[in-house]
Amino acid sequence: xxxxxxxxxxxxxxxxxxxxxxxxxxxxxxxxxxxxxxxxxxxxxxxxxxxxxxxxxxxxxxxxxxxxxxxxxxxxxxxxxxxxxxxxxxxxxxxxxxxxxxxxxxxxxxxxxxxxxxxxxxxxxxxxxxxxxxxxxxxxxxxxxxxxxxxxxxxxxxxxxxxxxxxxxxxxxxxxxxxxxxxxxxxxxxxxxxxxxxxxxxxxxxxxxxxxxxxxxxxxxxxxxxxxxxxxxxxxxxxxxxxxxxxxxxxxxxxxxxxxxxxxxxxxxxxxxxxxxxxxxxxxxxxxxxxxxxxxxxxxxxxxxxxxxxxxxxxxxxxxxxxxxxxxxxxxxxxxxxxxxxxxxxxxxxxxxxxxxxxxxxxxxxxxxxxxxxxxxxxxxxxxxxxxxxxxxxxxxxxxxxxxxxxxxxxxxxxxxxxxxxxxxxxxxxxxxxxxxxxxxxxxx
Ligand code: IMP
Numbered sequence: 001x002x003x004x005x006x007x008x009x010x011x012x013x014x015x016x017x018x019x020x021x022x023x024x025x026x027x028x029x030x031x032x033x034x035x036x037x038x039x040x041x042x043x044x045x046x047x048x049x050x051x052x053x054x055x056x057x058x059x060x061x062x063x064x065x066x067x068x069x070x071x072x073x074x075x076x077x078x079x080x081x082x083x084x085x086x087x088x089x090x091x092x093x094x095x096x097x098x099x100x101x102x103x104x105x106x107x108x109x110x111x112x113x114x115x116x117x118x119x120x121x122x123x124x125x126x127x128x129x130x131x132x133x134x135x136x137x138x139x140x141x142x143x144x145x146x147x148x149x150x151x152x153x154x155x156x157x158x159x160x161x162x163x164x165x166x167x168x169x170x171x172x173x174x175x176x177x178x179x180x181x182x183x184x185x186x187x188x189x190x191x192x193x194x195x196x197x198x199x200x201x202x203x204x205x206x207x208x209x210x211x212x213x214x215x216x217x218x219x220x221x222x223x224x225x226x227x228x229x230x231x232x233x234x235x236x237x238x239x240x241x242x243x244x245x246x247x248x249x250x251x252x253x254x255x256x257x258x259x260x261x262x263x264x265x266x267x268x269x270x271x272x273x274x275x276x277x278x279x280x281x282x283x284x285x286x287x288x289x290x291x292x293x294x295x296x297x298x299x300x301x302x303x304x305x306x307x308x309x310x311x312x313x314x315x316x317x318x319x320x321x322x323x324x325x326x327x328x329x330x331x332x333x334x335x336x337x338x339x340x341x342x343x344x345x346x347x348x349x350x351x352x353x354x355x356x357x358x359x360x361x362x363x364x365x366x367x368x369x370x371x372x373x374x375x376x377x378x379x380x381x382x383x384x385x386x387x388x389x390x391x392x393x394x395x396x397x398x399x400x401x402x403x404x405x406x407x408x409x410x411x412x413x414x415x416x417x418x419x420x421x422x423x424x425x426x427x428x429x430x431x432x433x434x435x436x437x438x439x440x441x442x443x444x445x
Pocket of ligand 1: 021051135136138140142236249250252
């Protein structure tokens with residue numbers, strides 16, 4: 001596999017997407033790349049506080065949920081047009097970043113973004129508390145916010161440009177409509193939960209966010225004209241994409257390149273490089289099919305060594321073997337140019353590794369593509385040799401054990417994409433690119 005060059009010349013508009021079920025450590029990769037002086041701004045394209053992007057810098061742990069990771073590198077950070085922006089959560093996230101010493105002055109949000117109101121979250125909790133059809137959502141109200149948007153009764157961030165009184169009036173109308181809907185569908189009343197209309201939360205949101213609302217399409221037009229570098233940070237992963245994921249066990253936004261473009265106002269012709277982030281194994285949190293889930297004892301071990309607990313909900317993540325059918329599918333539908341492989345430093349602790357290159361359908365056929373309903377297949381797992389020695393100290397590809405290099409080669413050959421970066425530890429400084437020449441791991445910038 002010929003390695004794609006990641007040039008250290010002008011960084012032109014990178015898109016970072018997750019290739020699995022989220023939690024692939026996209027945040028750390030975006031942070032590493034955003035240190036490059038060529039990067040002017042970062043945009044988080046879609047989703048909301050359901051995401052948890054953790055970055056560890058010199059031992060300090062930053063857990064971002066809505067604010068793009070570029071903020072940690074002191075760069076402009078924009079919440080994009082496809083986001084469900086939490087009026088209750090975003091102000092607190094900005095404040096806690098400020099208290100951690102992060103410069104929060106350059107955080108903006110698109111005036112096209114959807115506003116996620118406290119009653120959306122209440123409804124998500126109600127729905128997930130029901131007895132059937134559970135998605136295993138993060139209970140943040142994401143689906144309810146996007147549903148209102150699709151129903152064209154939602155509120156957009158441009159409402160924050162009105163006077164405070166007018167904003168509160170519009171929000172109150174929306175609240176009253178939600179109350180009567182909740183009454184009808186769930187026989188439940190958010191007034192009982194929220195103590196009537198959450199006016200104080202909305203006033204605080206207004207005060208903190210009003211000066212941060214921008215007209216993203218025209219802002220981006222200027223940025224692109226000036227050829228400044230843009231990083232687009234997608235949330236969740238390809239298998240949670242509303243259209244192409246394991247429906248109905250998906251999130252309610254578009255997690256790939258389509259969402260990235262719509263969320264950022266980047267024109268398709270301006271895409272530079274699409275980088276897909278995957279873990280060296282697979283994890284999933286929430287309900288839904290997971291063909292390559294490991295046997296319980298191995299899974300418990302991997303969960304422990306990989307610290308596989310959700311950043312947002314604290315739930316244990318399910319762990320599974322690497323599923324290359326899934327990763328290739330995610331690469332193909334998103335036009336991925338190169339793969340960033342995370343958490344390569346753990347698997348040597350397992351005596352044997354397995355990898356999925358094919359599925360078997362219920363009628364006994366072998367397929368190597370992703371079916372619409374993943375619950376109908378079982379994985380065919382191939383054994384591969386483990387490398388048995390730690391790689392966390394490796395700083396050169398040739399320093400990786402031969403079995404590890406074979407594992408990387410298998411991924412490259414099956415997906416038809418080069419691995420352009422690996423991570424060998426949790427610290428941001430342990431994320432490397434390996435592209436300048438075939439042998440060397442490099443730090444960006
Ligand atoms: P929702 O996005 O909260 O509606 O949850 C829908 C599904 O997506 C559930 O299975 C969640 O666990 C999953 N999900 C949402 N966001 C993330 C994430 O950032 N990482 C991993 N899973 C997520």
